[in-house]
Amino acid sequence: MNRKLAHLFSGHFTCAPALLFCLLILLLPAVTQASDLLSATVDRNEIGIDETLNLRLRYSGTESGGQPDFELLEQDFDILSRQQSNQYRVINGRAESFVEWMLVLAPKREGRLFIPSLHYHGEVSDAIPIAVAEAGSRPDTANRQAFLEVDLDKEELFVQEQLLVKVRLYTTIGLHDIATEALQVPGAHVEKVDEQRYERRINGVGHAVYELTYAIFPESSGQLTIPALNYVAVAGRRDPFSLFNRNTQRLRLRSEPQTIEVKPKPDTYSGTHWLPAASLGIVQSWSQDPDTFTVGEPITRILTLRAEGLRAAQLPPLPQLSVDGLKTYPDQPQQDDQVSANGITGSRIETTAIVATKPGDYQLPPITITWWDTKTGRQRATQLPAFRFTVTGSAAATNTAPPGSAADLLPQSRTEMPESNFWRNLAIAAVASHLLWIFYFWWIRSHVASSEAGKRKKPAPDARYQAKSLLQAAESGDAGRLHQALQQWLKARWPDVAGKTLDETRIELGLEELDKLHLLLNAALYAQPPRPLNPQQVKILASRLIKCERSAPVPDSGTPLPQLFG
Structure with a gap:
């Protein structure tokens, strides 16, 4: 032919x-x-930007080895999972074998996309068009099994003001292996402050909710964009006896980007430092009663500047103390940030040792901090009033010898000394000098010993504030808040336990009240079903714990719970 x-x-x-x-x-x-040797099919051609599709690529040729080139596919789609299987079957007496790849794809953008032609061993598959719609625009989105929601607590804000962003994952099916994408906002400082799990009903349907809260502080004015977030999770029940877990499905969830207007600092603001906060206060405390102020004896003044909605790094230094007759020795300031579902509360603690050089009545000047109230939208000022006190005792000597030394008991030397008294006076001077040094070293040693004893007995400067926060958390009955406040107080009261878990701290301190609180917290946090806290009981235990002194550790015969939350 x-x-x-x-x-x-x-x-x-x-x-x-x-x-x-x-x-x-x-x-x-x-x-x-x-051309039929390599074929590509999808389960659907129309999806939303927050949905996924399944791509099946099958090769029926005789050659084997290698992988198809998926590089062009990744230009428009994220490959969430990839599985390969080799199959052999007989249909109507005819045997056939093929290798198959199953890919779960998530679109990178909206619009008309294409799954490109794929190549394998010289064979080429057909391109497949895919229509990608915006999130929530498809008819079946009301019955979605899982979706993301982003909520902002303000519609507009000022530069450096705190913005709370809540990202919620809603699901009506079992999800596991949830991989969250960290929130990053260009031109802003971002911190995660809270994480919660709870249930909410929407249109009569119960949804499990996984909520993350972020505090965002914009660094400049203008448009601030919260970018879209991508979550990847696995739906379905995992089969421990299955190699490929075919009953599971990998989901990619995507949120909508949000834009908010950031306003510059108001022109009417007259403060030295720009401080946009929900509340701001100054607290003064002393290491001992100021009524016992005596010449030459140091006393420590502790000033705490606390602002709700500001980080500690944003708080300004307080004015330096300069009063005639008082010598001051400031210590390095301490900064602390406390996080909660309401955002960040920053604290700046400044400690100054004060020594009076002469008796009399003194007045420490008032301290005024100007700030912007974000709740009322107006300028406010917080003032620490002037403080008056009286110093008793006699004026400090101008010479280098301590008051009351043996040198003060010697007779005054005359301008003219007979030569016959030279050796006698020299001997007296030598003895006096020797006694002076003995007295000086005794005074230094006793002073250092008393200072160290005072440091052992005296809590850290912010221990009182942390104790107040612990009592407030006990009254709330919130187990998570109580757990965090208890750890903060233990760290402030005994700094050497910092970095240890609550269970390790309990064993080391050996305090009965702490053991009881630990048991109540474990029952509220880890028991199934959880047992709610009794606020009155917890407050009594917390009040007793604050007054406790450290004791020797008590051997624990029980087995501690796994460190799930500590």
């Missing part, structure tokens, strides 16, 4: 178009058979 076609083609050149058409008809089945 081929010879006849060749003869016909050579002998009848004018019939070449017809002959070429016949050749194409004869060869078409072979070409079609070759």
Whole structure:
């Protein structure tokens, strides 16, 4: 037949178009058979930007080894999972084998996308068009099994003001292996401050909610964009006896980007430092009763500047103390940030040792801090009133010898000394000098010993504030808040336990009240079902614990709970 076609083609050149058409008809089945060796199919062609689709790529050829090139596919889609299987089956007495790849894809953008032609061992699959709609625009989105929601607590804010962003994952199905994308906002400082799990009903349907709260502080005015977030999770029940877990499905959830207007600092603001806060206060405390202020004896003044909605790094230094007759020795300031569902509360603690050099009545000047109230939208000022006190005792000596030394008991030398008394006076001076040094070293040693004893007995400067926070948490009955406040108080009261878990601290301190609180917290946090806290009981235990002194650790015969939350 081929010879006849060749003869016909050579002998009848004018019939070449017809002959070429016949050749194409004869060869078409072979070409079609070759293209069927690699096929690509999808489960649907229309999806939302927050949905996924399944791509099935099958190769029926005889060659083996290697992988298809998916590089072009990743230009428009994220490959969430990829599985490969080799299959052999017999249908109607005809045997066939093929290798198959199953891919879960998530679109990177909206619009009309294409799954490109894929190549494998010289074979090429067909391109597949995919229509990607915006989130929530498809008809079946009201019955979605899982979705993301982003909620902002303000519609507009000032520069450096705190913005709370809550990201909620709603689901009506079992989700596990949830991979969250960290929130990053260009031009802003971002901190995660809270994480909660609870249930909410929407249109009569119960949804499990996984909520993350972020505190965002914009660094400049203008438009601030909260970018879209991507969560990846696995739906369905995992089969421990299945190699591929075919009953599970990997989901990619995507939130909508949010934009908010950030206003600059108001022109009417007259404060030295820009402090946009929900509340701001100054607290003064002393290491001992100021009524016992005596010349030459140091007393420590502790000032705590606390602002709700500001980080500690945003708080300004307080004015330096300068009063005639008082010597001051400031210590390094301490900064602390406390996080909760309401955001960040920053504290700046400044400690200054004060020594009076002469008796009399003194007045420490008032301290005024100007700030912007974000709740009322107006400028406010917080003032620590002037403080008056009286210093008793005698004026400090101007010489270097301590008051009351043996040098003060010696008779005053005359301007003219007879030569016969030279050696006697020299001996007296030597003895006095020797006694002076003995007294000086005794005074230094006793002073250091008393200072160290005072440091052991005296709690850290912010221990009182942390104790107040502990009592407030006990009254709230919130187990998570109580757990955090208890750890903060223990760290402030005994700094050497910082970095240890609550269970380790309990064993080391050996306090009965702490053991009881630990048991109540474990029952409220880890028991199934959880047992709610009794606020009155917890407050009594917390009040007793605050008054406790450290004792020797008591051997614990029980087995501690796993460190789930400590």
